Amino acid sequence: MKKLLTFCSLLIFCAYTTAHGASQALLYKEINLLAGYSDIDGWVGEKGMDMKNSVGFEYFRKDGNEFGDFLTSDLQTRLSYDSSGELDEDWAVEVHNAWVDYKLGLGKNLRVGHFAPAFGLEPVLNTHSSLLKTLADDDIGFNRDWGVGWRGGLGAVDCQTAVQTGSGMGLERRDGSVLTTARIEKPKGATWQWGLSGLWGEVLESEQMRTIPEPDIIGSVSKKRIGSDLRCNAGPFLVLGELTFGRDDDRNVLGALLELGYVVPDFQAVTMKIQERFWSDNPGNPDQTASGSAFSASYNFSSSLTLTVGTFHDWEKPDGGEDTQVFLQMYYFGK
């Protein structure tokens, strides 16, 4: 891992020093304020491991020379606060994106760093700021990982593949831990888009989702998956679907997600979403099955500031109980 980081740092340094000043950059500040109430836990200040109160920034940059852009880089990180008191540290640094994309030619890109594995909807959607997530956390355990990836066109489809460390947000890697993913998809921009993906690897499980302090690793899981996903933009509606099947160690797993988004035509600052999700660590055994429904409504005060209200109901939790949660989120992403 340290060798990979050193390589990334040197690559960025060399690329920046050879860019001859032809660089363009965007800097965003980010504030995520979140509060909620759960029937089981009472007042809560976070939703899952990757949605906490936080402040951060994103720095996006393109470098080029007289022949055009050859390097794109992105660093998105945040300082998060764990209000549950269950973790050993309240404050943590979470690295979301930290990658450099080197252009091998028009339509061929080599990516190094911390980025989305080439599996499922996550590399297409980026649910970083959204209360409603994809199946990535259930499927892999995280939605970003450290490694090397390739993206490019293959005739009428786009494809991407990645070999990553299987550690998620943490920097630590153990012998044997690896995550390999591959995905083909219909090129972006069409009304209907589909994707097919697969993954294989030995993925580390951590107690926390953070980069610094290093998360506590509690074990590893052997994973194999195939997945398919669909996106359709029809009028004011956006439909998302994801289906995944495979094995964790020696047991079958199955997951499905369906989301319907709606922009109110006469009041387009308001977006509503309904999501249904299902996950089973052992199809056929109700004790290892979880399903839930979610509804969110967002109002854009401006291009930078969004207020979201979300309700979540777990119909079936692995422990057999039910829970309802209500969240209020204020999200700022701008200058």
Next chain:
Amino acid sequence: MKSALLNIALVCLTVSAQISYGVTGCSLDDPDRDVRRIFPEATGFRTDFINIGSKGGGELVQRIETVLGDKLDPVYEGLDVDYAFYTVLRDKEEIGIVHGVNQKGKYGGMQLIIATDLKGVIRDFYYQKISSPESKKFRDKSFTEKFKGLTLVDFYIYKGVAKETDGENRVAKISDPSEKNAGDFQATLRGVMKNLILLDEFKMDGKCYKEYFKQGQENENAKK
């Protein structure tokens, strides 16, 4: 751990020692594929992020609104929205520009992309995103190809604000492809015109405005 922190610090330091801008507007989902499709001879492209605030602020907003004949939307078209301009290259030679804008449609946001030559003549137009029940008709080539060859001057003529009024009104000849969504058709015309105005202001130093907009020269003279 120390080594890891040092590496992160090095990345942060290298990254932060450069210029910075603000909120981004409509960028291409897949610029490599789009550029290669529209300009098969292209070997690369250069990306520039430009916003109204840094190019003239409130004064430029007024000028754009005057030419467009409409107010800019504070959500989609604010001062700090950075527009991505892709200058297409064949080796070192510039051969065209690709640029997209967000436009409020009847049912939600549209993303309208135009590709032009270096003189601002449209070479290709397509919707990256359109939220309309009749999106198929809008995306159809029989409609989008009608925009090929148009320039900002054609939109000046359409709006009746061109200095030279003897030109053919080519925009008026483009008919609405939809049956019930004239609002999306009007939004498309507005979005394409806004796109050409921004191209003129950001990449061509307002040349078209100064030469062909009937109040443009007077405004420029009054400034002097």
